[in-house]
Amino acid sequence: MQYNQSDANKLMYVTNRPELVFTEGQGMWLTDHNGKRYLDYLQGWAVNTLGHAPQCIADALAAQSKKLINPSPAFYNEPSIELAKLLTANSVFDRVFFANSGGEANEGAIKLARKWGKKNPAADGSSRFEIITFKHSFHGRTIATMSASGKDGWDTMFAPQVPGFPKAILNDLASVEALIGQHTVAVMLEPVQGEGGVIPASKEFMQGLRRLTKEKNLLLIVDEVQSGMGRTGQLFAYQHSGIEPDIMTLAKGIGGGVPLAALLAREEIACFEAGEQGGTYNGNPLMTAVGVAVLKELLKPGFMEGVRERGQYLRQRSLEISEKYGFEGERGEGLLRAMQLGRDIGPQIVEAARNLEPVGLLLNSPRPNLLRFMPALNVSKEEIDQMFAMLEEVLAKIGK
Numbered sequence: 001m002q003y004n005q006s007d008a009n010k011l012m013y014v015t016n017r018p019e020l021v022f023t024e025g026q027g028m029w030l031t032d033h034n035g036k037r038y039l040d041y042l043q044g045w046a047v048n049t050l051g052h053a054p055q056c057i058a059d060a061l062a063a064q065s066k067k068l069i070n071p072s073p074a075f076y077n078e079p080s081i082e083l084a085k086l087l088t089a090n091s092v093f094d095r096v097f098f099a100n101s102g103g104e105a106n107e108g109a110i111k112l113a114r115k116w117g118k119k120n121p122a123a124d125g126s127s128r129f130e131i132i133t134f135k136h137s138f139h140g141r142t143i144a145t146m147s148a149s150g151k152d153g154w155d156t157m158f159a160p161q162v163p164g165f166p167k168a169i170l171n172d173l174a175s176v177e178a179l180i181g182q183h184t185v186a187v188m189l190e191p192v193q194g195e196g197g198v199i200p201a202s203k204e205f206m207q208g209l210r211r212l213t214k215e216k217n218l219l220l221i222v223d224e225v226q227s228g229m230g231r232t233g234q235l236f237a238y239q240h241s242g243i244e245p246d247i248m249t250l251a252k253g254i255g256g257g258v259p260l261a262a263l264l265a266r267e268e269i270a271c272f273e274a275g276e277q278g279g280t281y282n283g284n285p286l287m288t289a290v291g292v293a294v295l296k297e298l299l300k301p302g303f304m305e306g307v308r309e310r311g312q313y314l315r316q317r318s319l320e321i322s323e324k325y326g327f328e329g330e331r332g333e334g335l336l337r338a339m340q341l342g343r344d345i346g347p348q349i350v351e352a353a354r355n356l357e358p359v360g361l362l363l364n365s366p367r368p369n370l371l372r373f374m375p376a377l378n379v380s381k382e383e384i385d386q387m388f389a390m391l392e393e394v395l396a397k398i399g400k
């Protein structure tokens with residue numbers, strides 16, 4: 001195909017994109033309109049759990065699209081019930097509401113917490129509605145989830161914000177405690193801050209938060225949009241700290257690349273009444289059939305052990321490279337990891353890696369001094385070695 005910038009400009013401008021059109025994907029590889037191949041460590045932004053175009057997704061889409069695409073959210077359908085059964089059987093949650101994006105699932109979590117705070121009011125009878133979130137957190141791009149997010153500059157971008165989201169500091173329990181007031185209803189966090197730079201909440205912090213929220217009768221909400229669905233080496237990242245949250249949101253990995261998200265809650269928290277929550281496409285069988293196919297792959301014997309092994313391997317290779325080039329190390333959990341460069345060369349590396357010939361490498365730099373790796377969960381050791389070989393080529397090229 002011919003690349004034409006003025007055609008591409010028909011898409012509304014929201015970000016700078018390279019002058020490339022991607023036309024095909026298979027496993028860890030993408031192909032552009034010139035036929036050039038790229039080793040893809042973005043994987044649709046940590047959504048392609050099983051890589052590009054896995055057979056099980058193609059099969060699920062084909063089979064379900066011939067059977068039933070959308071009976072409307074007013075009726076039950078088989079795949080959504082099956083996926084809800086699988087998710088509740090493999091987590092501490094009892095009830096699932098399906099949505100289409102992480103932002104929408106988090107909106108649902110905020111609404112559910114506020115509803116619960118109405119039913120469980122402050123001492124003076126007034127509704128509780130404040131949700132403590134964290135600096136540098138990312139919860140989505142709707143107005144409420146932007147307000148919940150702790151990204152620099154987002155507080156004024158589309159002012160006024162939705163009120164009720166005071167910001168604490170990750171891994172600092174005292175900073176959370178200091179923000180608790182009579183209208184506080186919940187604490188919401190990413191067990192590993194993804195967009196903020198791959199910063200894990202410590203096990204002690206997660207356990208401390210659970211103790212504190214129980215003691216103050218607050219809900220604990222985990223936003224596992226990026227960290228869930230096997231990404232960190234456990235099916236859900238909260239499982240690393242052995243705690244039981246009250247509410248969890250999922251998106252990205254749950255659809256393996258298609259738009260699917262979920263809001264999960266324990267039975268006693270799931271207090272929506274008829275008409276308070278919904279959505280035309282929510283729980284549609286086409287997307288939930290894909291969710292079933294993806295989750296069944298993750299639940300196969302040995303799959304998660306493989307993720308942990310390759311996460312360990314990625315970490316070890318990352319540390320070697322870091323040492324060799326005088327970087328500052330690496331951090332993360334499972335297959336969500338970042339290399340700490342110690343200087344602001346991330347964007348330069350990303351660009352040079354994409355421009356490598358004859359095959360390119362796609363990387364992400366969530367902060368100028370970081371490189372984030374978010375491969376498919378079934379990435380091979382060879383594809384990890386290949387990535388670091390290409391990265392070394394880039395570092396040589398740009399004079400590190």
Ligand SMILES: *Cc1c(COP(=O)(O)O)cnc(C)c1O
Nearest residue numbers: 101102103138139140194225226
């Ligand atoms: C990506 C992300 C979101 C937003 O998900 P969308 O599907 O883009 O709306 C929310 N929370 C976290 C932790 C994310 O990484």
